[in-house]
Amino acid sequence: MKIKNHLPIFTILFTFIIFFNGKKYDELVTQRLTTNVAICLEGEPCGAATSASSSPSAAANSVAKVQLSEGSEHTVKMLNNGAGGQMIFEPAVLKVSLGDTIHFKATDAAHNSASIDGMVPNGADSWAGALSQDISVVMNTEGVYVYQCDPHVMMAMVGVIQVGEATNLDDIKASAADKKASFMLNSDRLDEYLAQL
Numbered sequence: 001m002k003i004k005n006h007l008p009i010f011t012i013l014f015t016f017i018i019f020f021n022g023k024k025y026d027e028l029v030t031q032r033l034t035t036n037v038a039i040c041l042e043g044e045p046c047g048a049a050t051s052a053s054s055s056p057s058a059a060a061n062s063v064a065k066v067q068l069s070e071g072s073e074h075t076v077k078m079l080n081n082g083a084g085g086q087m088i089f090e091p092a093v094l095k096v097s098l099g100d101t102i103h104f105k106a107t108d109a110a111h112n113s114a115s116i117d118g119m120v121p122n123g124a125d126s127w128a129g130a131l132s133q134d135i136s137v138v139m140n141t142e143g144v145y146v147y148q149c150d151p152h153v154m155m156a157m158v159g160v161i162q163v164g165e166a167t168n169l170d171d172i173k174a175s176a177a178d179k180k181a182s183f184m185l186n187s188d189r190l191d192e193y194l195a196q197l
């Protein structure tokens with residue numbers, strides 16, 4: 001515990017709380033997700049306390065939605081390092097039209113692309129590329145697909161493709177809650193991807 005280091009901050013915060021809010025401590029803890037000034041009360045870093053709201057809904061609302069990709073053929077690279085982090089598909093989120101083809105490229109070695117059971121539209125074909133193998137998949141069923149790189153799924157090396165309308169998005173989001181439990185790193189990645197749909 002580093003409470004000593006935070007004492008001046010606590011003092012300022014409590015003063016602020018008493019003067020401007022006049023609320024009880026436990027009420028503020030309850031409200032801490034929506035009240036910036038209360039974020040530091042549990043000894044967390046206070047850097048974000050004065051910035052914009054930290055409410056999850058506000059963050060979700062600010063996510064840029066993925067646009068429909070032009071053309072009927074799309075390339076997804078399998079990378080050790082991409083703009084979005086390590087062990088990653090790029091682009092990790094795609095929105096395409098029914099019947100389009102996705103070309104998964106083994107730009108870096110030792111990755112693959114494999115659809116995840118239970119995370120494709122009903123009746124859709126599954127796929128499973130070998131390690132370091134380019135694979136092309138024709139998207140013949142409407143809905144949302146989630147796929148993974150088998151060796152790096154623990155690092156949340158996953159990708160999302162929306163084909164036509166996101167008819168199964170609720171099912172996918174429910175499955176994603178279970179899937180993310182298997183991630184050791186980048187545990188919010190899949191949620192962030194799905195928020196772009």
Ligand SMILES: [Cu+2]
Pocket residue numbers: 087088110111112149150151152157
């Ligand atoms: Cu991989």
